[in-house]
Amino acid sequence: MRVPRIYHPNPLESGAIIQLSDNATNHVSRVLRMSVGQNIELFDGSNSIFIGQILEANKKSVKIQLGLATIANRESPLDLHLGQVISRGEKMEFTIQKSVELGVNIITPLLSERCNVKLDPRRLSKKQQQWQSIAISACEQCGRNKIPLIRPVMPIEAWCMEKDDALKINLHPKAQSSINTLLASVNKIRLLIGPEGGLSPDEIIMTTNYQFTNILLGPRILRTETTALTAITALQVRFGDLG
Numbered sequence: 001m002r003v004p005r006i007y008h009p010n011p012l013e014s015g016a017i018i019q020l021s022d023n024a025t026n027h028v029s030r031v032l033r034m035s036v037g038q039n040i041e042l043f044d045g046s047n048s049i050f051i052g053q054i055l056e057a058n059k060k061s062v063k064i065q066l067g068l069a070t071i072a073n074r075e076s077p078l079d080l081h082l083g084q085v086i087s088r089g090e091k092m093e094f095t096i097q098k099s100v101e102l103g104v105n106i107i108t109p110l111l112s113e114r115c116n117v118k119l120d121p122r123r124l125s126k127k128q129q130q131w132q133s134i135a136i137s138a139c140e141q142c143g144r145n146k147i148p149l150i151r152p153v154m155p156i157e158a159w160c161m162e163k164d165d166a167l168k169i170n171l172h173p174k175a176q177s178s179i180n181t182l183l184a185s186v187n188k189i190r191l192l193i194g195p196e197g198g199l200s201p202d203e204i205i206m207t208t209n210y211q212f213t214n215i216l217l218g219p220r221i222l223r224t225e226t227t228a229l230t231a232i233t234a235l236q237v238r239f240g241d242l243g
Contacts, residue, residue: 003051004032005041005140007147012044014069017055020062028054028062040064043145047073074144076103078240079188081166083159084228085110085195086117091225095193096131100138100148102232103240107135108151108159114197124153156192156203160210166190168212171227172204175214179234182213186239193228 006024020028028034035057042050042064049072052064082104086092096107109131119127132150139147160168166188192212199207208214217230236242 003039003041004028004034005043005049005143007136007140008042008044010044011046012042012048012050012066012069014050014066016066018042018052018064018066020064025060025062029057029059034062042066043072043139045145045147047071047075047145049145072143072145075105075146076236076240077187078103078236079166080104080232080235080240081106081108081164081190082228082232083108083110083156083190083192085112085115085156085193085224086153087196087224088117091223092117093131093134095225095228096134096150097138098229099232100135100144101142102229102242103144103236104148104232106149106151107131109153110156110159110192111153112156112195112203113200114195116196128152156199157206160192160207160212164190168192168207168210169215169231170194170199170204170207170212171217171231172214173198173216173221175216177213178216179231179238182215182238189235189239191228191231191235193224193231196224 009021034054036054038054040052040054042052048069050066050069052066054062055065056063082099084095084107086109099107128150135148135150167186168190170192192207222230
C-alpha cells in the first residue's frame with residue numbers, strides 16, 4: 001500500500017512530534033481512516049520529505065513522530081512561469097492542477113479584454129486561496145516537494161510589463177516560429193495563455209512591445225485549457241525533464 005503524502009504548512013524537523021492541520025487531520029482520520037502506528041509521508045515545501053509514524057489519531061487531532069529528513073528533488077530544470085487568463089469554473093482548476101503536475105513553478109491568473117469571468121476583489125481573493133489549495137493537493141498527488149506559487153489576479157498588461165530575464169512566449173495561431181525553433185539553451189520561460197476567445201489585436205501588439213515571442217503549437221485550434229497543458233508539455237520535453 002502506498003504511504004499517503006501530506007503537506008504541512010510549517011517547517012518540519014527530524015525527530016519532532018507535530019500535530020497536523022485541521023484539514024489534514026480530517027483527511028487522515030475521516031477519509032483515509034488511518035490509525036496509530038501507521039506511517040505517513042510529510043513535506044513542508046523545503047524539498048525534503050519526512051516519514052512519520054502516527055502517535056495519536058482521532059477526529060479532532062492527529063499527532064505524528066517525524067523520522068529523518070530526506071532530500072527528494074523532483075523539480076524540473078526549467079523554471080516555468082505560467083500567465084493564464086482566467087477561464088470559467090472547473091477549467092481554471094483543471095489547468096492549475098495539471099500545470100503543477102507538469103512542473104510549473106509559478107502561476108499568475110490574468111484578466112484580459114476577452115476574459116469572460118467577472119469577479120469582485122473579495123471573490124478573487126477567495127479564488128486565489130482555492131487555487132493555491134489545488135496546487136498543494138496536486139503536489140501531494142504527484143510527488144513534488146516544493147509548492148508552486150499561485151499569485152494574486154492581475155491585468156494582463158501589468159503581468160507582461162514585469163521585469164524578468166526569462167524567455168517570453170505567447171501562443172498565436174498565425175505565428176511563424178515553433179517551440180522547436182527556440183534557442184537550445186533556455187532554462188527560464190514566461191508563458192502567456194490567452195482566454196477562450198483569444199487575445200484581442202491590441203493585446204497581441206502589446207505582448208510584442210514587451211518582447212514576447214509568438215509561437216505556433218500546431219495546425220489545430222485548441223481550447224485554452226488544452227493549450228496550456230500542450231505548451232507546458234512541449235516545453236518540458238524540449239528544455240525540461242519530460243521524455
